[in-house]
Amino acid sequence: MGDQPHPASPIPPIQRRPTPRGDRPVSETVTRTPAPPLRTRQPSATQLGLSRAAIETRMFFREKDAVIFTFSFPIVLLVIFGSIFAGDLEGTGLTVSQLYVASLIGSAAMTGFQNLGINIAGDRDDGTLKRLRGTPLPPGSYFVGKALNTLFISFLQVVILLAIGVTMFGLELPSEAGRWVTFAWVFVLGVLGSSLLGIAVSSLPRSAKSASAVISMPFVVLQFISGVFIPISELPSWLVNIASVFPLKWMCQGFRSVFLGDAGATLEIAKSYELDRVALVLGAWVIGGLVLCLMTFRWKSRRDG
Amino acid sequence: MTTAVRVRGLTKRYGDVQAVGGIDLDIRAGEVFAILGPNGAGKSTTVEILEGYRTRDTGEVSVLGIDPDKPTREWRSRLGIVLQTADDVAEATVRETVRHFAGYYPDAKDPDEVIEQVGLTDKAGKRIRQLSGGQRRRVDVALGVIGNPELLFLDEPTTGFDPEARRQFWELIGGLAHNGTTIVLTTHYLDEAEALADRVAVVAGGLIVAEGEPKTLGGRATAKAKVSWFDEGERRSLETDTPTRTVLELTRRFDGEVPELTVTRPSLEDVYLQLIEAPA
Structure with missing residues (x-):
């Protein structure tokens, strides 16, 4: 339409625009379909999980601003709280700053909740999840990658907190192997449970933009009511009851048993660290979190319907 | 020649909107197949059902011999998907x-x-x-x-490209097609479909309104040509199956140059615009 040739123009020579199809045969009976390749051996799901963890971790460390704030947040809190409350704890031979180190380690072990909640909401929004779902990557490998990435980041945070605790605030690392065993299971169950919870809540925000507001708020509230910033014995019992439903209170309690030892047990509400209940609640969160994830996980953004 | 994609009676509804209203498709292995249509015509929904991203309401769908509602890892490893x-x-x-x-x-x-x-x-x-x-x-x-x-989906791959980038991209896709990959392409651009596709389907209102080779789509190759010229102070025109003969007769009548002569056939764009307006 609208491209009528000028009546006086000479007839142009027959000319075909070269097409990108090039010398591709036009006939229908061409032999350009190769034999389908053999797709016998699919790569192992575990290996792909490790490969996901590697690329996720590499990408995480390249976002310099996120790295700096992720790691400096608990450190800054520790330095502030540890410096403000420098006194002793009512005749236990422990200092308030030691209490903060233990509790902030609990908080660091729970950053998976916040990181994954925001991060997966981002993956959903920027097309990562959609792209991955179009590939043969097993969904489990994606989650294994996230879990390993989170364990690694949380572990680094804990190491940094411990180093500061020891050098600045007179924290004594436990010498008994049993306490380190407790540390290991509280850490692993805590990180897994809170990561699964993070994966589950990542489906709540409408978009990546709202994710950090939606997910940071409950995390901060949880830190206040779970004994991270304010000793749990100073909270009203109804707040403690709410906190007792969530994993953070129990993680902090477990870490206090590791780093404060028997001397600190009198500070607990139950006058004991209740390690059996810690294990029970954290274990329940791992299982419950897994069920919650399986039930609520969305591969699509809301925009995709 | 084997079939890469076979669709019969595909429908999909979102609430009150019938996005796909009963589509049949056969895409042969090794061909480049373009799905054309305006926004909201149902082409992305159709392609996302083929890719296994969306479930269908009714109909039969087979992609490389597998129902995309029951995707397997092996099947996923035979597909390539380029998202919007x-x-x-x-x-x-x-x-x-x-x-x-x-x-x-x-x-x-x-x-x-x-x-x-x-x-x-x-x-x-x-x-x-x-x-x-x-x-x-x-x-x-x-x-x-x-x-x-074996099968590559390209969803509006050149949207937002400058003309040179688009031409380079076409070369790339042409090269893949040459190597035997079946390609299913959705696009808004008629020149893109004409340059790349062996066959095209035009989707409008959730239905396929035309299907065929780009050069014959909608009876384009056999449509009557319009011969138009200037005579006795006014524009005359004639729709004819034999434009060459008409021009020859006009040449004799005017004994040489025919004033303001034009001969036109519907462009792919003319055909397309007619097709997508019809069901609305």
């Missing part, structure tokens, strides 16, 4: 990303060769965040073909 938009893996480099995705497939191509094929060899060490829109799209294509797919 994605901003992921921004912090990884081109080479890292292509290598990483190669690990997903049992029969992946060589990552460096694929990077070369999409023309990003000199950008291979750059982070994806630093690439231009067109270069980013090439990464998407690289990730779509890295698994050596």
Whole structure:
């Protein structure tokens, strides 16, 4: 339409625009379909999980601003709280700053909740999840990658907190192997449970933009009511009851048993660290979190319907 | 010639909107098949059902012999999908990303060769965040073909390209087609369909309103031509199956030059616009 040739123009020579199809045969009976390749051996799901963890971790460390704030947040809190409350704890031979180190380690072990909640909401929004779902990557490998990435980041945070605790605030690392065993299971169950919870809540925000507001708020509230910033014995019992439903209170309690030892047990509400209940609640969160994830996980953004 | 995609009576409804209203399709292995249509016509819904991203309401669908509602890993490894938009893996480099995705497939191509094929060899060490829109799209294509797919889906691949980038992209797709990959392409651009596709289907209002080779679509090749000229102070025109004879007669009548002579046939765009307006 609208491209009528000028009546006086000479007839142009027959000319075909070269097409990108090039010398591709036009006939229908061409032999350009190769034999389908053999797709016998699919790569192992575990290996792909490790490969996901590697690329996720590499990408995480390249976002310099996120790295700096992720790691400096608990450190800054520790330095502030540890410096403000420098006194002793009512005749236990422990200092308030030691209490903060233990509790902030609990908080660091729970950053998976916040990181994954925001991060997966981002993956959903920027097309990562959609792209991955179009590939043969097993969904489990994606989650294994996230879990390993989170364990690694949380572990680094804990190491940094411990180093500061020891050098600045007179924290004594436990010498008994049993306490380190407790540390290991509280850490692993805590990180897994809170990561699964993070994966589950990542489906709540409408978009990546709202994710950090939606997910940071409950995390901060949880830190206040779970004994991270304010000793749990100073909270009203109804707040403690709410906190007792969530994993953070129990993680902090477990870490206090590791780093404060028997001397600190009198500070607990139950006058004991209740390690059996810690294990029970954290274990329940791992299982419950897994069920919650399986039930609520969305591969699509809301925009995709 | 085997069938790569077979669709019968496909429907999909979102609430009150009938997005797809009963589509039949046969896409042969090795061909480039374009699905044309305005926004909201149902082409993306149809393609996303074929890709296994969406479930259908009714109808039969077979893609490489598998029902996309029951996708298997093996089936996924035979497909390549290039989505409309994605901003992921921004912090990884081109080479890292292509290598990483190669690990997903049992029969992946060589990552460096694929990077070369999409023309990003000199950008291979750059982070994806630093690439231009067109270069980013090439990464998407690289990730779509890295698994050596038998069937490649391209959803509006050149939207937002400048003309030169689009022409280069066509060369890339043409090369893939030449190597035997079946390609299903959705596009708004008629010139793109004409340049790339062996066959096209026009979708409007959730239905296929025409299907065929670009040059014969909607009876385009056999449509009457319009011969038009100027005579006795007014414009005359004649619709005819034999425009050459008409021109010859006019030449005799005017004994030489015919004033303001034009001969036109419907362009692909004319045919397309007629087709998509019909059901509305």
